[in-house]
Amino acid sequence: MDQQPQPAPQPGTPLMTTCPICHVTIPASFFFCPNCGASLRPAPPVVTMKQQISAYSVSLFLPPFGLWYVWKYIRSGEPKVRRVGIIALVLTVISIIVTIWLTTGLLSSVNQAVNQSLGSYGSL
Ligand SMILES: [Zn+2]
Incomplete structure (x- = not known):
């Protein structure tokens, strides 16, 4: 009975997201996963x-x-x-x-x- 399921990520919290590779919960503003280094979204186009x-x-x-x-x-x-x-x-x-x-x-x-x-x- 000690093995409780991991609390599911709460819906309606746009500030957090889950890495599609290692499923670690990370801030949605991250461009790379700090755990596995996966690219989470394309880097924004930059105007120099x-x-x-x-x-x-x-x-x-x-x-x-x-x-x-x-x-x-x-x-x-x-x-x-x-x-x-x-x-x-x-x-x-x-x-x-x-x-x-x-x-x-x-x-x-x-x-x-x-x-x-x-x-x-x-x-x-
Ligand atoms: Zn990851």
């Missing part, structure tokens, strides 16, 4: 600082091409990677708005200059 900087600068300075990074990162299941895509998207939108704003501002000042010179010719 260099990749982030290139994604953000392309988004800022070459707006249409920044959307490629947005598309690449925003589909990721990893929240950190998706955030890079969202920031790249925001930067792309800001850059497009600023570009349009600068272009229309430049055009209206060119128009003013042309009108002024035409006006001065007309008064001669």
Whole structure:
């Protein structure tokens, strides 16, 4: 009567999981089993600082091409990677708005200059 069955892992505790190889209970956040070293889930995709900087600068300075990074990162299941895509998207939108704003501002000042010179010719 001393041989009691092992208490089953409690359902509804997402913080703990069981190693599929050695059946040891381990925190669900572990990527490797500390007991047998089995890989428990694929390591999350990582965006390096260099990749982030290139994604953000392309988004800022070459707006249409920044959307490629947005598309690449925003589909990721990893929240950190998706955030890079969202920031790249925001930067792309800001850059497009600023570009349009600068272009229309430049055009209206060119128009003013042309009108002024035409006006001065007309008064001669
Ligand atoms: Zn294990």
